[in-house]
Amino acid sequence: xxxxxxxxxxxxxxxxxxxxxxxxxxxxxxxxxxxxxxxxxxxxxxxxxxxxxxxxxxxxxxxxxxxxxxxxxxxxxxxxxxxxxxxxxxxxxxxxxxxxxxxxxxxxxxxxxxxxxxxxxxxxxxxxxxxxxxxxxxxxxxxxxxxxxxxxxxxxxxxxxxxxxxxxxxxxxxxxxxxxxxxxxxxxxxxxxxxxxxxxxxxxxxxxxxxxxxxxxxxxxxxxxxxxxxxxxxxxxxxxxxxxxxxxxxxxxxxxxxxxxxxxxxxxxxxxxxxxxxxxxxxxxxxxxxxxxxxxxxxxxx
Numbered sequence: 001x002x003x004x005x006x007x008x009x010x011x012x013x014x015x016x017x018x019x020x021x022x023x024x025x026x027x028x029x030x031x032x033x034x035x036x037x038x039x040x041x042x043x044x045x046x047x048x049x050x051x052x053x054x055x056x057x058x059x060x061x062x063x064x065x066x067x068x069x070x071x072x073x074x075x076x077x078x079x080x081x082x083x084x085x086x087x088x089x090x091x092x093x094x095x096x097x098x099x100x101x102x103x104x105x106x107x108x109x110x111x112x113x114x115x116x117x118x119x120x121x122x123x124x125x126x127x128x129x130x131x132x133x134x135x136x137x138x139x140x141x142x143x144x145x146x147x148x149x150x151x152x153x154x155x156x157x158x159x160x161x162x163x164x165x166x167x168x169x170x171x172x173x174x175x176x177x178x179x180x181x182x183x184x185x186x187x188x189x190x191x192x193x194x195x196x197x198x199x200x201x202x203x204x205x206x207x208x209x210x211x212x213x214x215x216x217x218x219x220x221x222x223x224x225x226x227x228x229x230x231x232x233x234x235x236x237x238x239x240x241x242x243x244x245x246x247x248x249x250x251x252x253x254x255x256x257x258x259x260x261x262x263x264x265x266x267x268x269x270x271x272x273x274x275x276x277x278x279x280x281x282x283x284x285x286x287x288x289x290x291x292x293x294x295x296x297x298x299x300x301x302x
Contacts, residue, residue: 002185003203005175006192009168010199015300021167023270023296024174025261027289030274031177032253035149036246037279043242048083052076052240056247061255066157069248070143073241080240081233102223109220112213116142128162130202133194134209137187142213150245151183153252155190163194166260173257178289184210270295 009021044053056072100108115138123132136158144151152173160169172189179185184207191206192199221228228234262268274292277283 001179002172002175002189003192003199006172006189006203007196007199009171009193010196016297019300020293020297021171021174022261022267022300023292023294024178024289025167025170025257026174026267026270026296027177027274027285027292028170028174029253029257029261029271030278030288030292031174031285032149032152032249032257033271033275034278034285036250036253039149039242039246039249043239043246046084048079049239049243052079052083052243053247053250056244057250058247060153060248060251064157066139066143066154069154069157072244072248076240076244077237078240080243081237084236084239084243099222100219105220105223107220108216112142112216112220115212115216130195130205133159133163133191133202134205137190137206137209138213141184141210142217149183150249151186152257153248155186156252156256159190159194160256164190166256168193170256170260174289174293178286178293180286187211 009017040053044050056076059068059072119131119135119138123129123135126132137155140151140154140158144154156166156169160166169190172186172193175189176183176186187206187210188203191202191204194206195202258271262271270292274288278285278288
């Protein structure tokens with residue numbers, strides 16, 4: 001569905017399609033705003049969390065690129081280890097069944113690291129080729145932390161403007177709200193939009209690349225997870241990273257989501273209305289995405 005949507009954007013033009021895409025971008029504003037609200041309530045329950053959130057937001061807005069976001073999360077982990085003991089209360093976890101041995105876990109982690117090192121080398125010969133896209137999405141899948149919506153700023157940095165523009169990127173993000181499955185299915189759209197002539201190949205490679213790191217890390221960390229989860233310092237570091245992730249997502253809510261979707265007061269009213277309906281919990285996000293696209297197309301006709 002996401003690949004077909006990318007092909008439709010590439011082949012069809014007109015005010016109705018542009019209106020539907022604009023409606024999807026408005027829906028994206030509401031969905032990201034809801035994610036910021038919910039994650040903020042969950043991960044920023046104390047003063048230290050709020051401080052880390054706003055600091056991460058400010059740094060992300062001031063400095064563009066993936067490197068500043070990684071530095072923000074590393075700094076938040078260090079700060080969390082010192083400040084966020086309250087956010088890392090011990091939790092009881094049931095024992096995980098059928099956990100692989102430590103040697104098997106190390107082998108999976110070695111494969112994860114090997115791909116992390118080899119893909120940039122394969123991509124060096126063609127900065128805008130398929131290997132480069134696979135490398136960008138593999139790094140995204142490896143570095144994203146904290147939930148599906150956090151993928152937005154990282155993917156945006158990795159793919160815009162080399163393969164597509166913000167307008168197309170946010171249209172795909174809005175469409176991702178209307179299909180079942182995790183938000184990483186956006187990768188299928190990004191691959192197809194990057195090369196519509198080979199949409200199915202590029203979409204399949206992009207989807208595989210963005211999901212693969214999670215599988216490798218889960219298999220690799222399972223043998224060690226119980227030991228990690230029992231350490232108060234490790235839980236405090238995770239609490240710091242979670243708070244910073246909310247700040248990164250808050251920065252993405254402003255730019256590019258809001259700045260590329262809201263151009264006039266009527267757009268703002270549209271976005272606030274969709275957000276209010278979404279927060280009521282009575283209408284699912286996928287249905288609101290369809291409704292926003294339909295209203296956008298209707299407004300364009302009028």
